[in-house]
Amino acid sequence: MGVDDSEQERTIGTGEQRTRTSGPRVLVAGASIAGPALAHWLRRRGAEVTVVERAPELRPGGQAVDARGVAREVIRRMGLDAVVRAACTDTAGAHTVDADGQVLETFRADDDGGDGFIADIEILRGDLSQLLYDDTRDGVEYIFGDRIAELTQDAGGADVVFARGNRRRFDLVIGADGLHSPLRAMVFGPHERFLRHLGHVLAFYSVPNEFGLDRWLLEYQDQESGRSALLRPIQDATRATSMFSFTSPDFDVDHRDVAAQKRLLRERMAGLGWLAPDILAHLDDTPDFYLDQVAQVVMDRWSSGRVGLLGDAAFSSSPLSGQGTGLALVGAYLLAGELAAAEWDPGTGFARYETRMRSFVEANQEIGRLNARRRDVPGPDAQPLPDFAGEWFTELVGRAINGVELPDYAGAPDSAASAGSPIT
Ligand SMILES: Cc1cc2nc3c(=O)[nH]c(=O)nc-3n(C[C@H](O)[C@H](O)[C@H](O)COP(=O)(O)OP(=O)(O)OC[C@H]3O[C@@H](n4cnc5c(N)ncnc54)[C@H](O)[C@@H]3O)c2cc1C
Secondary structure, eight states: OOOOGGGTTOEESSGGGOEEOOSOEEEEEOOSSHHHHHHHHHHHTTOEEEEEESSSSOOOOOOEEEEOHHHHHHHHHTTOHHHHHHTSOOOOEEEEEOTTOOEEEEEETTGGGGBSSSBSEEEEHHHHHHHHHHHHTTTSEEEESOOEEEEEEETTEEEEEETTSOEEEESEEEEOOOTTOHHHHHHTOOGGGTEEEEEEEEEEEEEEOOSOOOSEEEEEEETTTTEEEEEEEETTTTEEEEEEEEEOSOOOSOTTOHHHHHHHHHHHHTTOOTTHHHHHTTTTTOSOOEEEEEEEEOOSOSEETTEEEOTHHHHOOOGGGTOHHHHHHHHHHHHHHHHHHTTTOHHHHHHHHHHHHHHHHHHHHHHHHHHHHHHSOOOTTOOOOOOTTSHHHHHHHHHHHHOSOOOOOTTSOOOOSOTTSOOO
C-alpha cells in the first residue's frame, strides 16, 4: 500500500502556528476524552499527531464525569487545573428521594476530601471534551466525519485507508474510540470476546430545568424494579441533565440506532414514578441523547505491533465505577510518557504502559462490578452483597483512586508548554 507523497512533509496547525515537526507520526482514533488527552501528551513529547473522529463534530452531552486522586494530578500536570475548575459543575451534593420527592439520604460534595460520591473536580463530559479539544486544536490535526476503514502494519509503520478514501502512513496508531471500539474489532477480534455486560443500561440527555433544581442532584431509585431516574441542574440551572437506569440481562440494540434506543427507554421506564414522566416528555426534543449498556472491556493485551488501545476501548470500567474518565486521563499520560521514554519503540513503550496501568484498572473494574451488583434486583439465588463498611472496601477505593505511580519522565522530551503552543 502506497503512502501519499504530499504527506511526507506534513505541516500542522493553522496560520501563524503552522509548523513542521519531525517526531513520530501518531494517528489517534476518537475525539472524546482519551483521544484529545493523549494528543496533548504526545504533542508535548514531540510527536506529530492526527486525531480522527467518526462524528461530524465534537460530540456534546453526557452527565458529569469526575476526576479524583491521581487523575486530578494529571490535569494539574497538563496545566489545565484552572480551566477545568472554572468549568466544573457547581454541585453542592446529592439527595436520594422517594417517589414523592422526600429526601432519604444526603451526600455533600466535600465528603471524603472531595474524592467521594461527588468529586471536587466534577465536570460535564461534553465540557471536558470541548476543553481538551480547545487545548490541542492548534497543535494537532483533527479530522471529523471520517474513520479508519483499513489498516495494515509492517516492521516500519502502519498504512491506513480512511473511509473517505485518503491513504496515509503512520508510525503508531492508537484506538481511543470507546466501548465499542471499531479499531479493537479490526485488530484484536470481535467485541464479544472483550465486552462484559454488567446487566444494566444507562441513558443520559438534557431537558429544560422546569423542576426548580438549584445546586443539588436528585436521584430516585425504585428498588423493586431496579430502575432509577436522576436529575441535575446545568448551564446556570436553566437546563438539567437526566439519567435513567434499568436492568437488562442482555443488550442487543445497536449502539448507533438512536430511534430504537428511545423506544427501548420509553418501554422500560413505563410506570416509573417521581418526575420520570415529565423527563420522558422531552425525549424527542433533546439535542444530546445517549444510551448504552453498562459494560466493561477486559483484554489480555492492549497492543498489537504498532497499534495500541486507550480509555474505554482498552479497559472500560463502566460508568458505574465513576472512574472511566480518570482512567482515560491517567492512561493518556502514561502511554505518551512510556512511548517517549522508550524512544517510540512500540514493543517497549506499550509493554511498560500496560505494566503500570493494569492493577489500577483492575481495582476500578472491581468497583464497577460491585456497584452494578448493588443495583441488581436480587433473585432467589442471589449471593448476599459484601459488607461495604468493611476495611477491604476502603482499601479497594484507595487503590482505585490513587493506586498508580505517575513518573515524571524527566529524561523524555517535554515542550513544557501546553499542546496548543507552536513548536519551533
Ligand atoms: C456522547 C457521549 C456521552 C457520554 N456520557 C457519559 C456519561 O454521562 N457518564 C459516563 O460515565 N460516561 C459517559 N460517556 C463515556 C465516557 O466519556 C468514557 O467512559 C470515558 O470518558 C472514557 O472516554 P473515551 O474517550 O475512552 O471513550 P468515549 O467517551 O466513549 O469516546 C469514544 C469516541 O470515539 C469516537 N469513535 C467511535 N468510533 C470511531 C471510529 N471508528 N473512528 C473514529 N472515532 C470513533 C466516538 O464518536 C467518541 O467520540 C459518554 C461518551 C460519549 C461519546
